[in-house]
Amino acid sequence: xxxxxxxxxxxxxxxxLTRELVEQVILPALGGPQRPGKLxxxxxxxxxxxxxxxGQAGRLAFTTDxxxxxxxxxxxxxxxxxxxxxxxxxxxxxxxxxMAMSLALVLEEGLEIGLLRRVLESAGRAASxxxxxxxxxxxxxxxxxxxDGMVVTTSGVGEVPPxxxxxxxxxxxxxxxxxxxxxxxxxxxxxxxxxxxSFTADLESDCAAVNxxxxxxxxxxxxxxxxxxxxxxxxxxxxxxxxxxxTGRDVEISQDAIPVNRTARAAAEMLGLDLLxxxxxxxxxxxxAAGAAGRAVDILNKCRQADRPAVIGSVGPNADSPLVEMxxxxxxxRIVQMPYGEELPRIC
Amino acid sequence: xxxxxxxxxxxxxxxxxxxxxxxxxVCGTHTMVIAASGLRxxxxxxxxxxxxxxxxxxxTDQAYVDQAVALALRGQAVIATYGDxxxxxxxxxxxxxxxxxxAAVEVVYSADQAVELARKAPGRxxxxxxxxFETTTPGTAMAVLRARNEAVDNFKVxxxxxxxxxxxxxxxxxxxxxxxxxxxxxHVSVILGWRAYQPLVAEFGRPCVxxxxxxxxxxxxxxxxxxxxxxNQPRCCTVYPSVAPEGNVEARRIIGLVFxxxxxxxxxxxxxxxxxxxxxxxFAAQDAARCFDLPEVAxxxxxxxxxxxxxxxxxxxxxxGMFGVRCAPxxxxxxxxxxxxxxxxxxxxxxxxAG
Numbered sequence: 252x253x254x255x256x257x258x259x260x261x262x263x264x265x266x267x268l269t270r271e272l273v274e275q276v277i278l279p280a281l282g283g284p285q286r287p288g289k290l291x292x293x294x295x296x297x298x299x300x301x302x303x304x305x306g307q308a309g310r311l312a313f314t315t316d317x318x319x320x321x322x323x324x325x326x327x328x329x330x331x332x333x334x335x336x337x338x339x340x341x342x343x344x345x346x347x348x349x350m351a352m353s354l355a356l357v358l359e360e361g362l363e364i365g366l367l368r369r370v371l372e373s374a375g376r377a378a379s380x381x382x383x384x385x386x387x388x389x390x391x392x393x394x395x396x397x398x399d400g401m402v403v404t405t406s407g408v409g410e411v412p413p414x415x416x417x418x419x420x421x422x423x424x425x426x427x428x429x430x431x432x433x434x435x436x437x438x439x440x441x442x443x444x445x446x447x448x449s450f451t452a453d454l455e456s457d458c459a460a461v462n463x464x465x466x467x468x469x470x471x472x473x474x475x476x477x478x479x480x481x482x483x484x485x486x487x488x489x490x491x492x493x494x495x496x497x498t499g500r501d502v503e504i505s506q507d508a509i510p511v512n513r514t515a516r517a518a519a520e521m522l523g524l525d526l527l528x529x530x531x532x533x534x535x536x537x538x539x540a541a542g543a544a545g546r547a548v549d550i551l552n553k554c555r556q557a558d559r560p561a562v563i564g565s566v567g568p569n570a571d572s573p574l575v576e577m578x579x580x581x582x583x584x585r586i587v588q589m590p591y592g593e594e595l596p597r598i599c
Numbered sequence: 600x601x602x603x604x605x606x607x608x609x610x611x612x613x614x615x616x617x618x619x620x621x622x623x624x625v626c627g628t629h630t631m632v633i634a635a636s637g638l639r640x641x642x643x644x645x646x647x648x649x650x651x652x653x654x655x656x657x658x659t660d661q662a663y664v665d666q667a668v669a670l671a672l673r674g675q676a677v678i679a680t681y682g683d684x685x686x687x688x689x690x691x692x693x694x695x696x697x698x699x700x701x702a703a704v705e706v707v708y709s710a711d712q713a714v715e716l717a718r719k720a721p722g723r724x725x726x727x728x729x730x731x732f733e734t735t736t737p738g739t740a741m742a743v744l745r746a747r748n749e750a751v752d753n754f755k756v757x758x759x760x761x762x763x764x765x766x767x768x769x770x771x772x773x774x775x776x777x778x779x780x781x782x783x784x785x786h787v788s789v790i791l792g793w794r795a796y797q798p799l800v801a802e803f804g805r806p807c808v809x810x811x812x813x814x815x816x817x818x819x820x821x822x823x824x825x826x827x828x829x830x831n832q833p834r835c836c837t838v839y840p841s842v843a844p845e846g847n848v849e850a851r852r853i854i855g856l857v858f859x860x861x862x863x864x865x866x867x868x869x870x871x872x873x874x875x876x877x878x879x880x881x882f883a884a885q886d887a888a889r890c891f892d893l894p895e896v897a898x899x900x901x902x903x904x905x906x907x908x909x910x911x912x913x914x915x916x917x918x919x920g921m922f923g924v925r926c927a928p929x930x931x932x933x934x935x936x937x938x939x940x941x942x943x944x945x946x947x948x949x950x951x952x953a954g
Contacts (some may be wrong), residue, residue, distance in 0.1 A: 260700050267929050522708070523682075523939055525635075581601045581814045583637025585949040591928045 252276055256433050257503065266528070266590035267485025269587040278500055292480065293345040295411055297531050309413065311524060312347035314338060315406040322465045323370060327455030330403055331374030332379040336460045337483070338407035339381045343462035343481040344535060346417045346469060347409030349383040360395045366400070381460035383407070412547040415469060419497035421590070426566040427544035428504060429537045431464055431551055432457065432558035433512035435519060435529030454514045457558075459533030464554045468537060471550055475543035481514075485590050488575070490536050492589040494566070495573040496501060502575045504564030504587070528590035602817045603641045611824040614645040621777055622646070622824055623770070623912050625653035625763060626784030627940025628812050634945035636814040646821075649776070649912035650942035652766050652865060653784060655731045655759075657910055657941050658933045660864040662690035662896040663759045667728055671702035671892050674699045676724040676755070676891070679713035682706045685727055690899060692810035693937075706908060710735075710756075717746065717754035719793050726887045729758040734786040736760045736876065737850040740857040743878070757887035761863055764785055764795065765952045766872035771803045776912040780806040780824040782817065784839060785839050792846025798833040800900035809837035857882060867907015885914070906933035909942050923947060 252275050263270040293314035318334045328336075334354065342349045354374065358367065378385050436457040443454055462479055468476055482490040495502045519526045533556055539547045544562045551560035575587040610620060624630065630650045633639065639648060652658045657872070669687045671678045683704060685695045697706040703723075707713045708728055717725035729739040739756060746754040765785065766886060770776050783796055788809040796807035806827040810820030820836040827833050854876070863875025863896035877884040887893075900907065903924070905919040916922050926932040928947060 257699050261695075271929075410814060428652075577637075579635070579637040581638065581641070582634050583640045584636035585635060585640075588928075588948045 261591060263484075263582040265530070266489055267525050267557065268591065269484075270589075277431070277503045288503045292341040293347060293407075293409070295345060295347075312342050312345045312409045312411050313406070314341040314345070315404065316341065318403040318405075319399075320441065321399060323366065323445055324443075325444055325456055327436075328399065328458035328532075329370045329373050331372070332368035332377045333456075334403040334405045335377040335381065335383070335385070336532060338405040339377075339383055339460045340461055340481040340532075342407050342409035343465040344417075344481050345409075345411065346415040346479075347411045348380060348466070349407055349462060351384050351410040352378070352405050352407035354388040356383050356390045357398050357404075358390065358392045359398045360392055361401055362401060362505070371378045377460065377586040381462060389530055389576040391456075395513050414473070416474070417476065419478060419494065421587060422494065422498045422500070422538050422566055423540070424500060424566055424568050425541045426477055426538050427541050427562050428545075428564040428566070429539055429544060429547045429551070429560065430487070430501070430509060431461075431535045431537075431554075431556070431560045432533075433510045433515060434482075434531060434534070435515045435524075435526035436512055437522070437532040438486075438529035439515040439518040441522075443523060444566070454512075455598055457531055458532035459556045461533060461535050461556060463556050464487060464535055464551055466545060467554065468539075472539065472543050472547060475538060475540040476547075477540065478538040482531050482536055484530050485576070486526070486530060487536060488525070488587050488590050490577045490585060494538065495575050498566065499569050499573055501566055501567035501570045501573050502564060503578065505578045506577070506580045507578075508561050508563040509563055510559035525590075541565070571578065600639070601638075601814050603818060605822050606646070606829070607643050608820065609822070609829055610643040610646050610914050613645070613825070613829060620646045620779050620825070620828070621912070622780050622782055622821060622896055623651040623776065623778045624648045624753065624782040624784075625651040625767060626782075626787065627654035627657075627780060627938070628786070629810070630942055630945050632812050632814060633817060634949040637949065638814055638817060639950075642821075647778060648782075648821075650768065650909065650945070651776075651781075652910045653732075653763070654935070654938050654940040654942070655761065655936035656681075656687055656911070658760050658761065658766075658865045659684075659687070659730055659908065659934065660732075660866055660898050660902075661689055662748050662864070663757075664897045665691075665853045665896040667726075667757060668692060668694060668697050668895045670703055670726060670757075670887070670891060674702065676726040676887075677703040677705060677720065678728060679705050679707045679725050680717055680728040681708070681730065683938045683940065684730060687850055688931060688937065689933045690896070696834065696845070711745070714742050714746050714751055717751050718749075718885060721753060722892075724753050724755060726755045726757050726891075728754045730785070731759055732761055732763050732787050732883055734784075734853070735953055736854050736858065737790065738950075739853065740853045741762065741887050743857050744853075745884055746885060747882070752884070753925065754885065755887040755890055756878065756885055758858075759863075760858065760876040761865070762860070762874050762876065763793075764799070765871045766865060767796075767799060768802075769874075770911060771799065771805065771870050773911075778805060778912065779828060780808070780819045780833070782824065783807050783835075784808040784844065785809060785811040788837065788839070788842045788846065790847050792844050793835055793837040793842050794844045795846065795933040800833050800835050800849070804833050806833040806868070807835040809835075809842050811839035811841070817896065818893040819820065838851070841903075867900070867910055901932050904933040906935040906943070909935050918942040919943070
């Protein structure tokens, strides 16, 4: 990218362009040894401070996110709940137990206090349910028109227990891919309240904290859980392509195995959108050892946040140009690509 | 699951002694369903499904994009457009590029939504980019009528609506595409009726079968085409029950109220007589082409771009030297890669990359 190029909406889409912006502009400009690994959801920092009672020093996971979702309130949630769950989830899929988070607000002059109170109460409830404390924050106000309603930025820290190692490098051929529920509910719920698109009565965002799923998986399956992600912008497609590229292995999934929410599917068809690339805010995709996949599904079936969890695919052999391939519902095969990024602006 | 056994059986019989069977589909939605379902991986090797000029964005002349971009950049109007048009490259940037540079470009899902946009912003001109075949034309016509009747005077339409039959005829008359049969578009045929293709059957003797949009429908349509070819009894018919022989007469009446036929420039096919639609004289006040001083733009293909040949079935996306290399969704050269209904975008997204 050259100096006279400019930011496009697609740079925020969580797909290919976001990746290029981070790799070609942001990281080089920051310089130094800040490279946070392979663009993980949270950074796991090396141990510091005195060792715990078992002699092993804990590690800290640290993550940050901003939220620009429009509208601020949508079926199944609002920007407050979204912000808290989003940060909790980034920590949870990194194997961390969320400890504390910050909440910074940029508010537009003219925003109704009633609306602000509502989203903050929602954030407070979400934090309490997830077992995390909001311990610090900041508030700024800008003139009418300089921001759209409000922008929320959260950072979170969590403790990663010793012996928990999650990462691309742990993934092996034959590992299974487990998905905790149907795709695209958040994206479709938000789309359904954009202007001129009120076509669904009962579609709610899946916005939820996922540590209720990640903790039992990690506690009971230990090292058999190789890697986890919460597939937000860019959806399952982006997560799987990143796995394929980072591990250098082909990935195969089966369309029939993916649980479906029929309203979300109908909405996506009407809008010409691909649910594989649509944002989720309460789902996890986990790569687990083949022998543990069945137990992973059993564990998830007992979790409130899961909905028809299933093994949807597996990790294949090394490949020169690793691809994600889907066996379609009609028995055909097609490639799942990294989404471009413009499909849905202001989705989270 | 779909059962392609009959297709394999019929094709086996016919492929002995010829290099390939070529069926062209002329509907962007068919292109995408075929690609997304991986249907080609289930068909016999000698049976080629070709993507024809059925993607309205792909066949839109570059000059039209340039005019829309000019309007947007001059700040004279808010451009209201279907999402697909936003990233189509003109000769110096797309509408998305114009938006990033401060132009007002809004994505809408219907012409009606564009009228609403105009109603809510009475101080600004709103220009709706009316692109599409017979499926979307009635919607534009209704929007124009509504805007006039409800005095939404700031609503304008820049039309590039097209009519599919003249293009199908031009392809068959040309002969270069070597088409053995047409899979006809489902929604367009709801408007036109499946008997609309009878003149093509009569003149060129090719099967014209209307099919709907799930993979089972596409398979049924292909099967019917092969049955007709094997018996050498081409005809027009439908496997999509929603399509009546005479189509939707009321929709065509509404189109006729607002639009009249004109010659139109199709990307790579050149000008096809009577293949386009323009607003009738009495709607001059809603016609952006008459209300704004639009630049005269000469059409020019980007060097090396083979979109025109892809649309007309003369080459596959992977035959283009730029496919997947210089031309990819993140950096599209031609509309076939940009549009979600384009053959190149479908091949890139769902098929193996070249090389």
